[in-house]
Amino acid sequence: MDGEEWYGAAYKGSKKFNQWEIPTANATGFGAASDDYMERGIDLNEQLIRNKPATFFFRMNSDAMSGAGIFSGDVLVVDRSIKATSGKIIVAACNGELLVRRLKLHIKGITLLSENSQHKDIQVDEFAAYAPWGVVTYAIHPLG
Amino acid sequence: MPFIPWAEAVYTFYMKAIVDCNSFYCSCERLFEPQLKTRPVVVLSNNDGCIISRSDEAKEIGVDMAGPYFKAKPLIAKHNVAAFSSNYHLYGDLSWRVMETLRTQLPPGCVEVYSVDEAFLNLEHIPLMQLSQAAMQLRETVEQWTGIAVSIGVAPTKVLSKIANRLAKKHKQATNCVLVLDTKRKTEQALQKTPIEDVWGIGYRHAVKLRGLGIETAYDLARQGPAWGSRFLGGVTGERLLRELNGMPSIEMEDPLVNKKMIATTRMFGSPVSRLCDIREAIATYTSRAAEKLRRQRGAASIISVFIVPKEDSHQTTFRHGPSISSYTSLPAATSITNELIKPAVSLADRLYEEGKLYKKAGVMLSGIVPDHSIQGNLFRPATDSNARMLMSMMDNINFAMRDDVLKFAASGTERNWKMRQDLRSPRYTTRWEELCQAK
Numbered sequence A: 001m002d003g004e005e006w007y008g009a010a011y012k013g014s015k016k017f018n019q020w021e022i023p024t025a026n027a028t029g030f031g032a033a034s035d036d037y038m039e040r041g042i043d044l045n046e047q048l049i050r051n052k053p054a055t056f057f058f059r060m061n062s063d064a065m066s067g068a069g070i071f072s073g074d075v076l077v078v079d080r081s082i083k084a085t086s087g088k089i090i091v092a093a094c095n096g097e098l099l100v101r102r103l104k105l106h107i108k109g110i111t112l113l114s115e116n117s118q119h120k121d122i123q124v125d126e127f128a129a130y131a132p133w134g135v136v137t138y139a140i141h142p143l144g
Numbered sequence B: 001m002p003f004i005p006w007a008e009a010v011y012t013f014y015m016k017a018i019v020d021c022n023s024f025y026c027s028c029e030r031l032f033e034p035q036l037k038t039r040p041v042v043v044l045s046n047n048d049g050c051i052i053s054r055s056d057e058a059k060e061i062g063v064d065m066a067g068p069y070f071k072a073k074p075l076i077a078k079h080n081v082a083a084f085s086s087n088y089h090l091y092g093d094l095s096w097r098v099m100e101t102l103r104t105q106l107p108p109g110c111v112e113v114y115s116v117d118e119a120f121l122n123l124e125h126i127p128l129m130q131l132s133q134a135a136m137q138l139r140e141t142v143e144q145w146t147g148i149a150v151s152i153g154v155a156p157t158k159v160l161s162k163i164a165n166r167l168a169k170k171h172k173q174a175t176n177c178v179l180v181l182d183t184k185r186k187t188e189q190a191l192q193k194t195p196i197e198d199v200w201g202i203g204y205r206h207a208v209k210l211r212g213l214g215i216e217t218a219y220d221l222a223r224q225g226p227a228w229g230s231r232f233l234g235g236v237t238g239e240r241l242l243r244e245l246n247g248m249p250s251i252e253m254e255d256p257l258v259n260k261k262m263i264a265t266t267r268m269f270g271s272p273v274s275r276l277c278d279i280r281e282a283i284a285t286y287t288s289r290a291a292e293k294l295r296r297q298r299g300a301a302s303i304i305s306v307f308i309v310p311k312e313d314s315h316q317t318t319f320r321h322g323p324s325i326s327s328y329t330s331l332p333a334a335t336s337i338t339n340e341l342i343k344p345a346v347s348l349a350d351r352l353y354e355e356g357k358l359y360k361k362a363g364v365m366l367s368g369i370v371p372d373h374s375i376q377g378n379l380f381r382p383a384t385d386s387n388a389r390m391l392m393s394m395m396d397n398i399n400f401a402m403r404d405d406v407l408k409f410a411a412s413g414t415e416r417n418w419k420m421r422q423d424l425r426s427p428r429y430t431t432r433w434e435e436l437c438q439a440k
Helices: A033-037 A044-048 B024-031 B056-060 B069-078 B088-105 B128-146 B158-170 B184-192 B204-212 B218-222 B226-232 B235-245 B276-296 B338-352 B384-402
Strands: A055-060 A075-079 A089-094 A097-106 A109-113 A122-124 A130-140 B016-021 B041-044 B051-054 B082-085 B111-115 B118-122 B150-155 B178-180 B263-273 B299-310 B325-335 B359-367 B437-439
Touching (some): A055 A130, A097 B437, B016 B158, B024 B082, B041 B069, B088 B111, B128 B150, B128 B178, B158 B178, B158 B184, B184 B218, B276 B359, B338 B384
Parallel strands (some): A055 B437, B150 B178
Antiparallel strands (some): A055 A075, A075 A130, A089 A097, A109 A122, B016 B118, B111 B118, B299 B325, B299 B359
């Protein structure tokens, strides 16, 4: 993922941990041998949130990106600190609407590609009110 | 070495900055509604009473700051202004994001959060020559990460940085929202452009007095000596203000973690209230809220005061607060336990209440705050106390996780007839799953 080299793998999530919160087998009065190997459990925030102050959640409300695995009702993780470069799936403010599309920057200008044949690609003309809002880094999709 | 006239002399000590969000509440509303980008926006105070934030476009068409909403309504309709009730959940979250972004960009301890939309920065680690560029970059990072545009004023003192910030905001095009006062000449020019009432710390009364003495701008004021300031602007504060205006730091960076000495919760009622039971419910609710804030800073209060504000007669058209009726009591021992605070608060309210009057506002204030050492247990208080404290921390945890005060004391009531009006509130985009911003 982009930005990885800048922010590293350092935990930037929301929870504070200390060693006392790690459950131990204290019932016997002796620590269990496995205590020495205890570590903090996996926290989804570590994986999904690289830069907390710049990360926002959205709700997808169309099937325009179903080809990219984003379906209506999914939660989108959007990082504003990542630069919107060509090929990224972004949230874009376009003529007053917030759209999720794949960004294509080319010599003729900007195109917002949809990944569903039902939706047309959007050619952003120079008079359009267009601004990239943030880069979609994950889509959270419920199964079943 | 080229000759440097005194006026170009560069400051030799470290610089401070103030970062101030541009029309903060309006910017928050615009972030998730891009179609508002070109429309004027205003945000209303609690109860939709007054206008508390205006976008530049709204300022231009002449919407008054802090003016009552009903007065501005015709103007708002005519210019298609978007009006919002205040959405403090959203503003609080975005404020945290702005401050956190600043903290990630600066060494530890260099950010002093001054208000919801302002922070003082200590820039001693940045060489003078790079200040302007660094400030510009800071501004861009904050806007990129959080979507909130900020202005930055940089100067050797807090008062001067406020002046720089005001000018940066006023001349957005020319300054790009960043103004650095790194030479005496620039500072002088900035002072000349600042009317006296726009100096940080000069209130309306002082401004009138100073104008009477022939002092019109910050520059006129800066030319007076500190002794003069002490005489005309209230002792030490005035002296400090004059030193600061002359580029001598005398208001230092404060520890951002200083605990409050007083905690107050006050609100307007949604509509005027006359029944005692409604007032008691409101007082109990505000007390719970204040106690929660108190526990968050690990304090215990020894004085509680309650006030209720009656509604003025309807023929009165001026927009001002009527006299408030207040009373206080000292508690036998400092406490942070909600029910120990509700009891005296409600009995104070009972005493203040008069049958047949209409009330429009009430509030609770906790003071005499001492650190609550007994959180760790105390030999001299009965053990039952720690149970109450455990109960409180459980209640706080549950309310924090579940939101909307799922756990509360029965005294706070369930009907809440007095609750404030917020007809135009936007969704809580950043704090509630069910209110996330929709994208297509």
